[in-house]
Amino acid sequence: MAPDRRLHIGAVHKAYGRRAVLRGADLTVSAGMLAGVVGENGSGKSTLLRIAVGQLMPDCGSVQRFGALGYCPQQAVVNDTLTVAQHLRLFQVAYRLPRLDHAWELMDLLGFGGERRTRAGELSGGTRQKLNLTLALMHDPPLLVLDEPYQGFDWDTHQRFWQLAGRLRSQGRSVVVVSHLLHDLQHFDTVHHLRDGRLHEEGVPR
Numbered sequence: 001m002a003p004d005r006r007l008h009i010g011a012v013h014k015a016y017g018r019r020a021v022l023r024g025a026d027l028t029v030s031a032g033m034l035a036g037v038v039g040e041n042g043s044g045k046s047t048l049l050r051i052a053v054g055q056l057m058p059d060c061g062s063v064q065r066f067g068a069l070g071y072c073p074q075q076a077v078v079n080d081t082l083t084v085a086q087h088l089r090l091f092q093v094a095y096r097l098p099r100l101d102h103a104w105e106l107m108d109l110l111g112f113g114g115e116r117r118t119r120a121g122e123l124s125g126g127t128r129q130k131l132n133l134t135l136a137l138m139h140d141p142p143l144l145v146l147d148e149p150y151q152g153f154d155w156d157t158h159q160r161f162w163q164l165a166g167r168l169r170s171q172g173r174s175v176v177v178v179s180h181l182l183h184d185l186q187h188f189d190t191v192h193h194l195r196d197g198r199l200h201e202e203g204v205p206r
C-alpha cells in the first residue's frame with residue numbers, strides 16, 4: 001500500500017431499507033491532496049462521508065483511515081446554550097490540546113473572532129457554520145472530511161476558506177470536500193462524481 005495514503009474506501013455498498021445509495025464506491029485520498037466529491041441532491045455524498053469517518057457502517061466494502069481525522073458534518077453539531085469559547089474548550093479537552101492558539105487563529109481567519117462570548121444558539125447560520133468548521137480543524141489533523149463546509153459563508157469568507165484549504169494541502173494534509181458549486185471545482189486536484197452509487201473521477205476544469 002502507498003505510504004502516503006490517508007483514506008481508502010473500497011467497494012462500499014450502503015442501502016437504507018430497499019434504497020441502495022452506494023453500490024461499489026471507491027475513493028483513495030493521499031497526503032497533500034484536495035479531493036472534491038460532487039453529485040446531485042440525494043446521490044449519497046453525505047452517506048459516503050459519514051461512512052468515511054466511521055459514523056455509519058457500510059453494508060459491505062472496506063474503509064481505511066490513517067492518522068487523526070477532522071470531520072465537518074453538513075449540520076453543525078453544537079450546543080445552543082454554550083458559547084463559542086466554551087465549545088472550543090470542550091473540544092480542547094476532547095482533542096487533548098495543550099493550547100487553543102490554532103483555534104483562535106482559525107476564528108480570526110474565518111472572520112468571527114469577535115464572537116467568543118456569543119452562545120451558539122444566537123449565532124447567524126453562516127457563523128454557526130464557521131464554528132462547525134473550526135471544531136473540525138482546530139487540532140490540525142492530517143485528514144479532513146468536510147461536508148459542504150462553507151454553507152452560508154459570505155463571499156470573502158468563502159474565498160478565505162479556499163486559501164485555507166490550499167494552505168492545508170501544501171502542508172501535506174489531505175482534504176475531502178463535498179461541493180455543489182461549479183466554480184469551486186477548479187480548486188480540486190481530483191473531482192469524484194457520485195452517480196448511480198459509484199464514484200467517477202472526472203477532469204478538473206481549469
Ligand SMILES: Nc1ncnc2c1ncn2[C@@H]1O[C@H](COP(=O)(O)OP(=O)(O)OP(=O)(O)O)[C@@H](O)[C@H]1O
Pocket residue numbers: 016021039040041042043044045046047048
Ligand atoms: N438515515 C436515513 N434513512 C433513510 N434514508 C436516508 C437516510 N439518510 C439518507 N437517506 C437517503 O439516502 C439518499 C442519499 O442521501 P444523502 O444525504 O447521502 O445524499 P446527498 O448526496 O448528501 O444529498 P444532498 O446533496 O441533498 O446533501 C437520499 O435519498 C436520502 O433520502
